[in-house]
Amino acid sequence: MARDNIFVGLEIGTTKVCVVVAEARHDNTLKILGVGNAPSRGIRKGEIVDFETAKRCVHDAVVDAEERSDVEISEVFLGVSGGHIRSFNNRGIVLLEEDREEIDEQDLEDVRTNAREVSLPMEDCVLHTIIQHYYVDGQDGVLNPLGLFGKKLEADFHIVYGIRTRIQNAIRCVKELELDTADVVINSFATAQAILDKNDKQLGALVIDIGGGTTDFIVYVEGAVKQSGVIAVGGDHITNDLSIGLKIPSARAEKLKMEEGDVTLGNAFPGETIVLRDETGFAGREIERETLNQIIHCRVREIFEIVARQVEGDQNLNYLGAGVFITGGSSQLRGMEHLASDVFGMPARVTQPLPLAGVTSAFEHPQFSTAIGLVRYAHLVHLDRPVVRGILSRTMKRLGGIFRT
Amino acid sequence: MVQLNSQYGREENTNEARKIRVIGVGGAGSNILDRAMLDGIDCVELATANTDVQSLTGSVTNQKIQLGRNLTRGLGSGGDPELGLAAAEESSDEIQAAIAGYDIIFICAGLGGGTGSGAAPFIAKLAKDAGALVLVLVTLPFTFEGRRRCAQAATSLQLIREYADAVICFENDRMAELTLPRMGIHEAFAAADLTISQSIRAIANLLLQPGLIRVGFDDVCAVIRDGESRALFGFGEADGENRAHDALVKALRNPLMHRGDMLASALNVIVQIRGSANVTLGEIGNVMEELNRHISDQTQLLMGIAIDSGMGSRLSVSIISSLGGSSGHAAKAAYPALQEPERIELVPETAVVSESPLIQESPEPVVTLKLGNEEPTNGRKVKIPRSEPLNLAEEESTAPKKEVVLAGKPALKPEPKQIEARQEVLQFDAVSRGRFEKSEPTIIDGQDLDVPAFLRRRVKVG
Numbered sequence: 100m101a102r103d104n105i106f107v108g109l110e111i112g113t114t115k116v117c118v119v120v121a122e123a124r125h126d127n128t129l130k131i132l133g134v135g136n137a138p139s140r141g142i143r144k145g146e147i148v149d150f151e152t153a154k155r156c157v158h159d160a161v162v163d164a165e166e167r168s169d170v171e172i173s174e175v176f177l178g179v180s181g182g183h184i185r186s187f188n189n190r191g192i193v194l195l196e197e198d199r200e201e202i203d204e205q206d207l208e209d210v211r212t213n214a215r216e217v218s219l220p221m222e223d224c225v226l227h228t229i230i231q232h233y234y235v236d237g238q239d240g241v242l243n244p245l246g247l248f249g250k251k252l253e254a255d256f257h258i259v260y261g262i263r264t265r266i267q268n269a270i271r272c273v274k275e276l277e278l279d280t281a282d283v284v285i286n287s288f289a290t291a292q293a294i295l296d297k298n299d300k301q302l303g304a305l306v307i308d309i310g311g312g313t314t315d316f317i318v319y320v321e322g323a324v325k326q327s328g329v330i331a332v333g334g335d336h337i338t339n340d341l342s343i344g345l346k347i348p349s350a351r352a353e354k355l356k357m358e359e360g361d362v363t364l365g366n367a368f369p370g371e372t373i374v375l376r377d378e379t380g381f382a383g384r385e386i387e388r389e390t391l392n393q394i395i396h397c398r399v400r401e402i403f404e405i406v407a408r409q410v411e412g413d414q415n416l417n418y419l420g421a422g423v424f425i426t427g428g429s430s431q432l433r434g435m436e437h438l439a440s441d442v443f444g445m446p447a448r449v450t451q452p453l454p455l456a457g458v459t460s461a462f463e464h465p466q467f468s469t470a471i472g473l474v475r476y477a478h479l480v481h482l483d484r485p486v487v488r489g490i491l492s493r494t495m496k497r498l499g500g501i502f503r504t
Numbered sequence: 505m506v507q508l509n510s511q512y513g514r515e516e517n518t519n520e521a522r523k524i525r526v527i528g529v530g531g532a533g534s535n536i537l538d539r540a541m542l543d544g545i546d547c548v549e550l551a552t553a554n555t556d557v558q559s560l561t562g563s564v565t566n567q568k569i570q571l572g573r574n575l576t577r578g579l580g581s582g583g584d585p586e587l588g589l590a591a592a593e594e595s596s597d598e599i600q601a602a603i604a605g606y607d608i609i610f611i612c613a614g615l616g617g618g619t620g621s622g623a624a625p626f627i628a629k630l631a632k633d634a635g636a637l638v639l640v641l642v643t644l645p646f647t648f649e650g651r652r653r654c655a656q657a658a659t660s661l662q663l664i665r666e667y668a669d670a671v672i673c674f675e676n677d678r679m680a681e682l683t684l685p686r687m688g689i690h691e692a693f694a695a696a697d698l699t700i701s702q703s704i705r706a707i708a709n710l711l712l713q714p715g716l717i718r719v720g721f722d723d724v725c726a727v728i729r730d731g732e733s734r735a736l737f738g739f740g741e742a743d744g745e746n747r748a749h750d751a752l753v754k755a756l757r758n759p760l761m762h763r764g765d766m767l768a769s770a771l772n773v774i775v776q777i778r779g780s781a782n783v784t785l786g787e788i789g790n791v792m793e794e795l796n797r798h799i800s801d802q803t804q805l806l807m808g809i810a811i812d813s814g815m816g817s818r819l820s821v822s823i824i825s826s827l828g829g830s831s832g833h834a835a836k837a838a839y840p841a842l843q844e845p846e847r848i849e850l851v852p853e854t855a856v857v858s859e860s861p862l863i864q865e866s867p868e869p870v871v872t873l874k875l876g877n878e879e880p881t882n883g884r885k886v887k888i889p890r891s892e893p894l895n896l897a898e899e900e901s902t903a904p905k906k907e908v909v910l911a912g913k914p915a916l917k918p919e920p921k922q923i924e925a926r927q928e929v930l931q932f933d934a935v936s937r938g939r940f941e942k943s944e945p946t947i948i949d950g951q952d953l954d955v956p957a958f959l960r961r962r963v964k965v966g
Contacts, residue, residue: 144946
């Protein structure tokens with residue numbers, strides 16, 4: 100049995116499986132004890148396509164993390180992604196009975212349930228019901244209505260849902276390794292916890308996590324999650340584009356992307372070429388740098404444009420005071436921030452997780468944003484628990500719902 | 505689509521102004537010019553040349569040249585090209601006066617009859633000698649008009665090719681696709697005339713009107729001169745929400761375009777988009793993107809954009825190109841199975857209608873009948889000269905040849921088939937999804953995101 104103050108985040112990514120083990124200290128800060136890593140196979144676009152292979156990769160990563168942190172892992176917070184995950188905003192309303200005027204925990208629970216009572220397709224299940232704002236008797240700006248007097252409690256929620264069976268695949272993968280899933284968290288929500296501080300969330304921020312198989316984004320406005328989404332396009336697509344465009348093998352394209360990739364157009368000298376070398380170091384064919392950059396540019400610009408369209412469609416683009424935060428493995432391409440600020444018309448930066456105590460230096464890298472975000476999420480839930488009793492039990496109830504079918 | 509006021513508000517650019525003279529030769533030629541006149545082609549000067557005074561007086565053009573004043577005495581040439589030629593030779597001074605000082609001479613004629621077939625090559629020669637760029641627009645007779653007329657047309661066409669910088673051939677058989685079979689013969693010819701007058705107008709506009717992105721005299725010369733004097737032309741105009749697409753589709757549907765598949769073998773293509781100031785970049789992008797699918801990688805695309813306030817909410821697309829000699833062979837090699845010309849077999853062996861009331865030229869009274877002993881041989885030779893110019897069409901067209909109109913049994917649209925064939929090629933390069941070939945597609949806003957972004961955005965790389 101794991102200690103109460105140990106949190107483990109597991110991200111099954113398209114490129115790598117990452118396990119972060121962290122410990123909550125007495126001063127309510129987190130300390131990272133170890134990070135386990137394994138390249139993933141059998142995952143495409145953020146979803147498991149080959150169960151057995153994926154399971155082995157998860158196993159490798161968990162073992163690696165256990166060795167490094169010297170902790171026996173029994174329970175994980177699982178990050179999920181995939182193009183099937185969708186979200187919307189909805190408002191719940193609860194009217195208090197005649198003889199009662201003080202809002203209690205049950206009312207908060209009821210308003211949440213009420214907001215979730217929307218007709219979703221049969222195969223879908225709700226992953227998150229994230230509170231945005233409370234209103235008591237129509238009064239705006241109520242941070243915590245618990246104990247307030249009122250007759251009507253309303254609340255806006257950001258509701259994230261996805262296809263049940265696909266989420267179950269990831270949970271089962273963990274379960275078959277004799278691990279429990281404490282909670283399922285969408286990647287973008289977890290990433291935001293690692294990247295944004297309270298101030299950024301309050302000012303308004305857009306986090307774009309460009310991973311291997313998916314691009315996850317989330318919008319915070321006035322401290323609340325306004326929008327989130329997953330686009331099943333990521334670094335793999337860039338590699339694939341290069342492979343098709345330059346007619347080179349995928350592995351070669353991946354290496355080329357990581358070593359030479361740049362999203363900026365017109366950055367190369369005219370006629371500047373890159374010599375492709377094979378494993379033995381022999382020079383093969385030459386590739387024009389501008390061509391390489393152009394292919395990458397087209398894809399990345401498109402990803403940003405899709406995100407921009409979706410965010411703009413919800414009229415959230417004007418409320419992003421803190422700007423755009425780009426993270427994830429593919430954010431390492433050169434020139435990302437310039438392209439992003441060009442597309443979004445506001446400051447953009449490539450960021451890595453906010454510093455934590457422990458053996459972090461090696462993991463202060465955009466690649467680990469989600470995994471570290473998962474333990475931060477776990478920590479937040481843990482901190483919340485004594486105050487709002489029952490959040491974990493609700494979580495379990497929700498998961499029970501997932502498991503039932 | 506009658507546009508009487510499309511030229512209003514046009515700014516004259518005197519420096520660039522080229523003088524254009526359009527000469528309609530013979531009955532068909534003057535019909536085309538009448539049509540052009542009605543459509544409001546006031547940027548060029550029109551002249552009609554005919555042997556038939558009756559037809560000449562009926563013409564609405566300003567300048568009229570009576571050919572063979574003494575030879576035919578105001579009557580027609582009776583379907584005899586030699587008489588037509590002799591008449592033109594007699595009036596060569598008048599013709600020379602009419603063409604002097606013009607940079608570009610358009611000659612419109614209906615081949616197969618006497619005046620058109622006989623005089624048009626001669627006028628082309630005079631124009632060429634005068635140093636002008638000579639564009640000849642001719643109609644070839646319907647197959648049912650008989651082999652004799654087809655042979656005369658073919659011989660005349662060969663002569664014209666010698667002098668003209670470009671020949672735009674309108675095959676009447678193909679023109680029949682423009683109209684429905686049960687449509688009146690007047691309407692059918694009117695539709696054909698309309699197409700030809702549109703061509704003249706589009707080329708004239710291209711040359712004369714100031715463009716935002718200009719396609720000039722030099723470009724047109726380059727495109728038309730390089731080719732084997734067989735021009736491709738398409739013009740489309742549309743209104744409404746989807747006007748860019750509609751206009752292009754209309755332009756490609758033009759019988760001369762063979763629905764766009766001839767473009768694949770063209771070396772140079774000029775496309776001009778005309779509209780008032782409300783033309784958007786997106787519309788231009790759409791047109792160019794769609795057009796790009798029809799041309800090969802080697803094709804040079806010259807784009808012109810003209811802002812014409814008279815266009816109102818309409819938008820027009822003109823496509824001009826010519827088939828290059830070598831590219832024609834390339835096309836031949838590419839479609840070896842489709843070379844078989846079937847058209848000849850469809851000629852009714854018995855139907856030798858030398859003069860018919862249905863012919864395009866106005867019926868001309870027969871004055872002189874020159875029946876030499878070469879007459880029967882002429883009849884036998886039919887296949888050779890006739891098949892030659894038409895074969896060009898056969899070779900490059902992938903279309904199943906069904907277009908021959910026989911006594912009201914016209915070509916039904918082979919169009920859907922064309923589109924299918926074209927799309928197969930498209931799919932070939934569009935569906936390269938690489939390693940995502942077998943994975944669940946990611947489709948957002950109608951785009952398959954697994955296909956490389958640079959391919960979908962048509963960014964040329966490498």
